[in-house]
Amino acid sequence: MIFIQILINGLFLGGIYSIISIGLTLIFGVVRVINFAHGEFLMISMYISYFSHSMFGLNPYLSLLINIPLMFFIGMGTDQAIIRPLRNAPPYMQIFATVGLSIALMNLALFLFTGDYRAINMPFAKKVIQVGDIHLNYARLIIFFASILASLVLYLFLRNTDVGKQIRAIVQDRTAAKLMGIKLNRIYMITFGIGSALVGLAGGLLTPVYYVFPSVGFYFVLTAFVVVVLGGMGNIMGAFFGGLIIGMVDALSGYYIEPSLKEVVYYIIFLIVLIFRPSGLLGMVGAEEMGMK
Amino acid sequence: MRKSQLYLLGKPRYYSGLLALVLLLLFILFTTNAFYLNILFMILLFAGLSGAWNIIGGFGGQLSLGHAAFFGIGAYASSLLFVKCGIPPLLGVSASAVIALALAVMIGFPCFRLKGPFFTLATIAIAEVLQLLAVHFRDLTDGSEGLSIPFQPSLLNLTFESKTNYALTAYVFMLLVLGISSWIKRSKLGYQLAALAEEDQAAETLGINTTKAKMIAFLISAGLTAIGATIYAQYVLFIEPHSEFSISVSIDLALISMVGGLGTTVGPVIGSFLLIPLQEFLRGWLGGIYQGLHFVIYGALLIAVVMFMRRGIIAFLSDRYDRVISKLPAFLGAERRLARFPILDTDISSFLSQSSKVAEGKQEMQTIIEVQGISKSFGGLKALSNLSLSVEKGEIFGIIGPNGAGKTTLFNILSAVYKPDSGLVRFKGETISNLGKSHLICRSGIGRTFQLVKPFENMPVLQNVMVGAFSQERSREKAEGIALQVLDFVELANRKETLAHELTIADKKRLEVARVLATRPQLLLLDEVMAGLNPAEVTETSRLVKRIRDYGITVIIIEHLMQAIMSLSDKVMVLAEGEKIMEGAPGEVVKDGRVIKAYLGEGYELA
Numbered sequence: 001m002i003f004i005q006i007l008i009n010g011l012f013l014g015g016i017y018s019i020i021s022i023g024l025t026l027i028f029g030v031v032r033v034i035n036f037a038h039g040e041f042l043m044i045s046m047y048i049s050y051f052s053h054s055m056f057g058l059n060p061y062l063s064l065l066i067n068i069p070l071m072f073f074i075g076m077g078t079d080q081a082i083i084r085p086l087r088n089a090p091p092y093m094q095i096f097a098t099v100g101l102s103i104a105l106m107n108l109a110l111f112l113f114t115g116d117y118r119a120i121n122m123p124f125a126k127k128v129i130q131v132g133d134i135h136l137n138y139a140r141l142i143i144f145f146a147s148i149l150a151s152l153v154l155y156l157f158l159r160n161t162d163v164g165k166q167i168r169a170i171v172q173d174r175t176a177a178k179l180m181g182i183k184l185n186r187i188y189m190i191t192f193g194i195g196s197a198l199v200g201l202a203g204g205l206l207t208p209v210y211y212v213f214p215s216v217g218f219y220f221v222l223t224a225f226v227v228v229v230l231g232g233m234g235n236i237m238g239a240f241f242g243g244l245i246i247g248m249v250d251a252l253s254g255y256y257i258e259p260s261l262k263e264v265v266y267y268i269i270f271l272i273v274l275i276f277r278p279s280g281l282l283g284m285v286g287a288e289e290m291g292m293k
Numbered sequence: 294m295r296k297s298q299l300y301l302l303g304k305p306r307y308y309s310g311l312l313a314l315v316l317l318l319l320f321i322l323f324t325t326n327a328f329y330l331n332i333l334f335m336i337l338l339f340a341g342l343s344g345a346w347n348i349i350g351g352f353g354g355q356l357s358l359g360h361a362a363f364f365g366i367g368a369y370a371s372s373l374l375f376v377k378c379g380i381p382p383l384l385g386v387s388a389s390a391v392i393a394l395a396l397a398v399m400i401g402f403p404c405f406r407l408k409g410p411f412f413t414l415a416t417i418a419i420a421e422v423l424q425l426l427a428v429h430f431r432d433l434t435d436g437s438e439g440l441s442i443p444f445q446p447s448l449l450n451l452t453f454e455s456k457t458n459y460a461l462t463a464y465v466f467m468l469l470v471l472g473i474s475s476w477i478k479r480s481k482l483g484y485q486l487a488a489l490a491e492e493d494q495a496a497e498t499l500g501i502n503t504t505k506a507k508m509i510a511f512l513i514s515a516g517l518t519a520i521g522a523t524i525y526a527q528y529v530l531f532i533e534p535h536s537e538f539s540i541s542v543s544i545d546l547a548l549i550s551m552v553g554g555l556g557t558t559v560g561p562v563i564g565s566f567l568l569i570p571l572q573e574f575l576r577g578w579l580g581g582i583y584q585g586l587h588f589v590i591y592g593a594l595l596i597a598v599v600m601f602m603r604r605g606i607i608a609f610l611s612d613r614y615d616r617v618i619s620k621l622p623a624f625l626g627a628e629r630r631l632a633r634f635p636i637l638d639t640d641i642s643s644f645l646s647q648s649s650k651v652a653e654g655k656q657e658m659q660t661i662i663e664v665q666g667i668s669k670s671f672g673g674l675k676a677l678s679n680l681s682l683s684v685e686k687g688e689i690f691g692i693i694g695p696n697g698a699g700k701t702t703l704f705n706i707l708s709a710v711y712k713p714d715s716g717l718v719r720f721k722g723e724t725i726s727n728l729g730k731s732h733l734i735c736r737s738g739i740g741r742t743f744q745l746v747k748p749f750e751n752m753p754v755l756q757n758v759m760v761g762a763f764s765q766e767r768s769r770e771k772a773e774g775i776a777l778q779v780l781d782f783v784e785l786a787n788r789k790e791t792l793a794h795e796l797t798i799a800d801k802k803r804l805e806v807a808r809v810l811a812t813r814p815q816l817l818l819l820d821e822v823m824a825g826l827n828p829a830e831v832t833e834t835s836r837l838v839k840r841i842r843d844y845g846i847t848v849i850i851i852e853h854l855m856q857a858i859m860s861l862s863d864k865v866m867v868l869a870e871g872e873k874i875m876e877g878a879p880g881e882v883v884k885d886g887r888v889i890k891a892y893l894g895e896g897y898e899l900a
Contacts, residue, residue, distance in 0.1 A: 034410050085600055092356035095413060096551060097599045099358065099544060104592025110585030214585070218540075222421060225414050233409060260429050267422045274411060275403040 001133050006251045012140035014247015015147030016202055020220055021227035021239040022151060023198030029171050029234025030191040032091070033083055036098040038224065039217025040105035041196050045071055045203025046212045047109065053120045053207070060120065061142070064204040068197045075196025079189045087188075102218075109214035117211040125208035139208045146205055150198065151240045158236075167191055171234065222263075223250075226270040232280025242281065303624035310559070314468070321460045330456035332573060337463035338525055340565035343549035344470035344558075345517035350547055351556035352474075352483060353510045354490025358543045359400075359416025360518055362423050363393040365538035367519025368526040369427065369434060372442050381449040386523040393519035397511050405507045408493070417540065424538035439533030442526065451527040459528055466524055467562070470517055474558045477513070481763045481772070486510055488749050488760040490556070495747040498708055500735035500764030500812050518546075541588075544595075545572075552598050554607030563606055641778045644813065645844040661686040661816055661847050662707075662739075667716035667726075669702055676702040677871045679716070684816075684864075689842050690849045691862030691879070695891070698868040700851045701744055704818050707849075708741045709734045720816065735764060740814030742805040744821045744851075748793035754804055755780065755789040761811030775811055783807045783837060799830045806837065817841060819850040823857055831857055859883060867891070 024038050035041075045067045052058040052066065082101060086094050125139040158164035166187050169177040178184055202220075210216070227246050231238025246266055253265040273280065301307050324330060342364070349355050370392050371385035380388075400419055404412040427434045434440060446454045453459055477483045489496040489503040496503050526532050536542075545568075553564025575587035602609070663683040669676045677699040684690045692700050705711045707718060709731045718726040725737055749757050758776035759769075766772045780786040783803050788796065793804060802822045809817065819838065823831050835857050842848055852858040858865065859879040866876040869891040875882060882888055 034413070082596060082600070089599075089603065090354070091410065092350075092354070092413075093599050093603065095356060095358075095410065096547070097596050100592045100595030100599065102592070103541075103544070103595065104589050107585035107588035107592065111583055111589060114584065222417065225418070229411070229414060258429070260425065264422050264425050264429075267418045270418055271399075271403065271415065274407070274415060278403070278407050278411060 002255075005134055006255050007248055008134060008136070009140070010248035010251025011244055012137070012144040012247070013251065014244035015140075015144040016206055016220075016243070017223055017227050017246050018147045018240045018243025019150055019198050019202040019205075021224040021231065021243050022154065022236055023195035023202075024221070024224050025228045025231065025234055025236060025239040026154075026198075027192055027195035028228065029236075030167055031079065031083065031188045033094045033098065034225075035078075035192075035195070036095065036221070037078065037101040037105060038195075038199060039219070039221025040102050040109075041071055041074065041217070042199040042203050042206070042220055043109060043212075043214065043217035044074070044105070045200045046207050046210075046216060047113065049204045049207035050118055050120055050212045053122070054118075060122070060204055060207045064201060067200040067204045069200075071200030071203075072193040072197040076189045076193040078196070079192035083188070083192070084185065087185075106214050106218065113214065115214060117213045119211050120207060122208045137209075139205075143205045143209075146201065147240070147243070150201060151236070154194070154198075154236065163187065163190060223266070226266050229270055229278075230273050230280055232282045235280060235282050238280050238282035305618040305621035305623060308624070309618055309621065318464065321457060321464060325457075327456050330460050332570060334456065334460045334463045334528065335573070336565050336569045337460065337467045338521060338528075339545070339549060339569050340562040341463065341467040341470040342518055342521040343546045343553075343561035343565055344467070344474055345514050345521065346546040347514075347550040347556065347561050348474060348477060348517070349507070349511045349514040351550050351560070352477060352486040352490070353507050354486075354556070355405075355507055355511070356410075356413045356547070357416040357511075357514075358413055358540065358547065359418070359420035360514075360546050361538050361540060361542040362396060362400075362416065362420040363515045363518040364522040364525075364542050364546075365420070365423055365427065365534070366392050366396060367522030368532045368537045369440070370519070371523040372440055372526045372532055373433065375450070376440060376442060381447075382451045382523055382527050383449045386451075386520055389519040389523050390516040393515040394512050397515035398508075401508045401511045405504045405511075416543070420538055420540060420543060424534045427534035427538060434534070437534060439531055442530040442532070444530055451524060452530070462524055466521055469520075471558065471562070473513065473517065477510070478558055479769060481767055481769070482506060482509060484756065484760050484763055484772075487556070487752060487756070491749040491751060492747045494710065494731070495743065495749070496760070497731035498710075498735055498741055499761045499808060500732050501760070502730070502732045548595055548598075550605075551595075552602075552605055554605030557605070557607050560605055560607045563610070567606065641782050642844065644775060644778060645782075645810065645841070645846065659685050661721060662849075663719040664703075664707075665717050665719070667703070667706060667713045667718070669699075669706060669711060669713050675871050677706070677713075680868075680871070680873055681716075682866055682873065682876065684847060684849060686847055687842065687845055688847055688863045689838065689861055690847070691858040691865040692849065692851045692868060693853070693855070693858060693865060694868035694874075697870075699871040700868055701820060702871075703868075704741055704820055704849075704851065707734070707818060708739060735812055735814075738813075738815035739818065740809035740812050740816070741818035742802070742809055742820050742822055744824070746798070746801045746805050748796070748801055748804050748808075750794035751792060753790050753792055754785060754796070754807075757793050757804055758807045758811050761808040764812045776807075779807045779811045782810070782840075784833075799826050799834075802826070802834070803837075806841075810841070814846060816847045816849070819848060819852075821851055821853065823852055823854050835861055855883075 020038070020042060024035065027033060027035050048067050048070065049060040049063045052063040053060055078101065082097050083094060086097055127138045128135045129138070158168055166177070166182045169180065169182060170184065170187055174184065223246060227242040228239055230245065231242030249266050249269065250262050253262040257265060302311070321333065346357065346360050350357055367389040370389040371382045374380040374385040374388055375382050396419065400415050404415050428437050444452060446452050451462060485496065485501045485506040488499070489501060489506060493503055549564035549568050550561045551564070552568055553562065554560030575590055579587045660683050665681050667680045668678050680703065694700055702711065706713050709728055712729065713726055717724050720737060720739060725734060728734055749760065755773070755776055758779055759772045762772040762775035766775060777786065777789070780789055783806055785800060785803050785807055788800060793801065796804060806819070806822060823834050826834060831854060838848055838850065838861055850858065850861065862879055864876065865879050865882045867874040867882060867888045874887050874891055875885055
C-alpha cells in the first residue's frame with residue numbers, strides 16, 4: 001500500500017515537472033534555444049505568488065491570473081532582447097546568453113529577497129482526501145489535473161489555431177515555413193512567451209506546496225533537462241509523460257534508496273537514455289530535427 | 294622536423310609573447326607584495342584552467358558547462374589520497390588526472406555521436422551528480438562540512454610557506470596548458486577540431502573521425518583541469534562539494550575563454566587577467582555588503598560579451614597588436630620563412646595520379662564501384678528503389694534527373710551519410726556500405742562535394758584545403774605543401790589567404806573540389822558543382838573535371854546543365870522518382886523517348 005501511495009505522490013508531483021518541461025521543450029523545438037533561465041522564470045513566478053499572498057492575502061491559485069500573463073510577456077521580452085540578436089549565432093552563444101540571464105536573475109533574487117527559504121501558510125494545501133488507504137493531497141491533486149489540462153489546451157492550440165499551425169510548420173521545416181509567409185520572428189517570440197507562461201502556471205501551482213528561495217529554479221530546471229531528453233528533445237507529449245515518470249522515479253528512489261540520492265538516480269536514467277535512445281522515449285529514432293507529434 | 298620549428302622563435306609574434314612571459318616570471322620572482330601574489334596565483338591558475346576548457350570548448354566548439362566535475366574530482370582525488378593515505382599531492386595529481394580521464398570517457402562516449410545540446414546537458418548533469426555524491430558519502434569526503442588539508446609545506450605537497458612559490462606553480466601550470474594548446478592548434482588535431490567545430494558533416498567526409506578528435510580534445514582538457522584543481526586545493530587547503538563541484542566554476546572557465554577569445558591560444562590568458570581581478574574587486578567591494586549583487590553584474594557581463602563582443606577581447610586587440618609587431622624585426626631566418634613557398638617532395642601529378650596504383654594492382658579489375666539493389670525510404674517516401682549501377686575506372690559518369698529523383702540521396706548513401714535500407718555498395722571489390730562512417734569512406738578513397746556548399750567559413754582557403762590534406766599527411770608542412778599544389782591545380786592559389794565565407798559561389802564550389810582532392814580520392818562524387826555558375830565558369834569547371842579525370846580519378850557527377858554533362862560524361866544515367874530510367878552513352882540518352890518525357894518534358898526537340 002505504501003508503494004502505491006508513494007507512486008501517486010510522485011505522479012502528482014510529476015505534473016509540475018511536466019508543465020515546466022513542456023515549456024522548455026516547446027521553446028527548444030521551435031526557437032532552437034535551450035533556455036537556461038527557464039528555472040529562474042519559475043522562481044520569479046513563485047515569488048510573485050508568495051508575495052501576493054503574504055502582502056495582500058491573495059490566494060496563490062488566483063494569482064495565476066497575474067503570473068501567467070506576466071511570464072508570457074517576460075518570455076517574449078527575453079526572446080526579443082536577448083535571443084533575437086543571436087538568432088544566427090552558433091548555438092553555444094545562445095546558451096551562454098541564457099546562462100548569463102539565469103545567473104543574473106538568480107542573484108538578483110538573492111540580493112532583493114535574501115537566501116531565506118519562504119513558504120506560505122495555506123491550510124487548504126495541507127488538506128487530504130482519503131480513498132481507501134490512499135491519501136490524496138488537494139494541492140497536489142490540483143497540480144496533476146492542471147498539468148493534464150495545460151497539456152490538452154496546448155495541444156488543441158497547436159492543432160487548431162493559426163498561430164499553432166504556424167508553430168508546427170516551423171518545427172517541420174523552417175525554410176518552407178518562411179517561404180509560405182510565416183513571420184518567423186513573431187512566431188519565435190510567441191512561442192517563447194507560451195513556454196514561459198507555462199512556468200508561470202507551474203510557479204503558482206508549486207508555491208502552496210514548496211519552499212521559495214533564489215535557487216529553487218535551478219533545481220527544477222535541471223530536472224526538466226532530464227525530462228526533456230527522456231521524452232525526446234522538442235517533443236511535447238514526451239515531456240508530459242517524461243515529467244510524470246521522473247516524478248514517480250523521484251518519489252520511489254527518495255523512499256526506497258535515499259532522499260539525498262534521488263537526483264543521482266534520474267541523472268543515471270538521463271545518461272542511459274543518452275547512450276541507448278538519444279531520440280528519447282517518444283522521439284523518432286534517428287530524426288535530427290525532432291518534431292512534436 | 295623538430296629543428297625546423299626553431300625558426301618560429303624568430304617571428305615577432307612568438308618572441309614578443311616569450312618576452313611577456315619572461316617579464317611575468319621576473320615580476321613573480323621580485324615582488325614581495327602578498328596581495329599581488331595572491332591575485333596573480335588566481336589569475337595564472339584560472340588562465341591555465343580556462344585554457345584547458347578552451348581545448349574542447351573553443352578549439353572543438355563543444356560547449357561544456359560541467360568542467361566543475363573534473364575540477365572537483367581533481368581536487369578531491371589528490372586531497373583524499375593525501376589526507377587519508379598520506380600520498381603527497383605531487384604524486385596524487387596523477388590519480389586526479391586518471392579519474393578525470395575516465396569520467397571524460399563516460400561523458401564523451403554517449404554524447405559525441407549526437408548533434409544538438411546533449412553534450413552541454415550531460416556535462417552539467419555529471420557535475421551535479423558528483424556534487425550530490427560528494428555530499429552523500431561523508432565517510433569518505435567529510436560531506437558538506439568540507440575537507441581540511443593539513444598545512445605541511447614542501448614541494449612534494451605542493452604546499453609552500455611563501456606565496457611566491459604558489460604563484461610559480463600556477464605559472465608553470467599555465468605554461469603547460471599554453472604549450473599544449475599551441476601545439477594542438479598547429480597540429481593535425483587542431484585543424485581537425487577547427488573543421489568539425491564549423492561543419493561536422495563536411496569534416497567527416499574529409500576523412501576526420503570527428504568522434505575521436507572530440508574525444509582526444511576532451512581527454513586532454515579534462516586531465517589538465519584536474520591537475521589545476523590539485524594545485525588549487527593545495528593552495529586553499531580546504532575543499533567542499535558546494536564550491537568545488539559548483540556550476541559557477543564551470544561557468545567561470547567558459548566565461549574567461551569567451552571574454553578573452555574563444556578558440557585562440559592566448560584568449561584564456563587575456564580573459565583571466567581581466568576577469569579574475571574584476572571578480573575579486575566586485576566580491577570585495579559589493580559582495581561584503583550586498584549578497585549576490587556581484588553575480589548579477591557577472592551575469593549581465595556574460596550577456597553583454599555574447600551580444601556585443603562575440604569574438605572576445607582578442608579580436609579587438611589583435612589588429613593593434615599586429616600593427617605593432619609588424620614593425621618588429623624577425624630573426625633566425627624567420628623572415629625568409631615568411632615568404633617561402635614550401636618545398637614539395639611530390640608534385641601534383643604524382644600526388645593525384647592513380648596510374649601507379651593501377652600498375653601495382655590488378656590490371657584486369659576495371660569496375661571501380663558497383664551499386665547493387667540499393668533502396669532507401671524516408672517515412673513513406675521512397676527516395677531510391679532497387680537501384681543498381683556500376684562505374685568503370687577512369688570514367689566520368691553523369692547522373693541526371695529531375696529534382697527529388699534521389700540523386701543526392703545516392704551520394705549520401707555512397708558517402709555513408711545515410712545507411713541504405715537494403716542493397717550493398719562495393720568499391721574496388723570490397724563492400725563499403727556497412728562501414729557506416731563517412732570518414733572511413735573517405736579513407737577508402739571516395740571523396741565528395743556538397744550540393745549546398747559546406748566550406749569551413751571562418752578559415753582561410755588554404756586552411757580549408759589543409760584539413761583535407763591532413764587525411765594524407767600528419768605533418769603540417771607537408772599538408773600545407775599539398776594544399777598549395779591542389780589550390781594551384783584548381784586555380785584558386787591567389788585566394789589562399791581569403792576567408793572562405795568571403796568567396797564567390799563559384800570559388801566556394803572550386804574550394805570544395807580542392808578540399809576533397811587534397812584527400813587524394815580515387816573516386817570523386819561531384820554534386821552540382823556547376824549549379825549557379827555563369828557560362829564562363831561552367832566551361833572552366835568542365836575543363837577542371839576533365840583534368841581531374843586525366844589523372845585517372847573516376848568521377849561521378851550530378852548535374853542539371855544538360856549541355857555540360859552530355860559533353861563531359863562517358864556514360865549517363867537518368868534517375869526519376871528513385872528509379873533508373875536508363876543508362877548509356879550521352880548520344881543515346883538524349884534520344885531516348887522515356888528520358889525526354891521524364892526529364893526534359895513532353896515535346897522536347899533536340900537542336
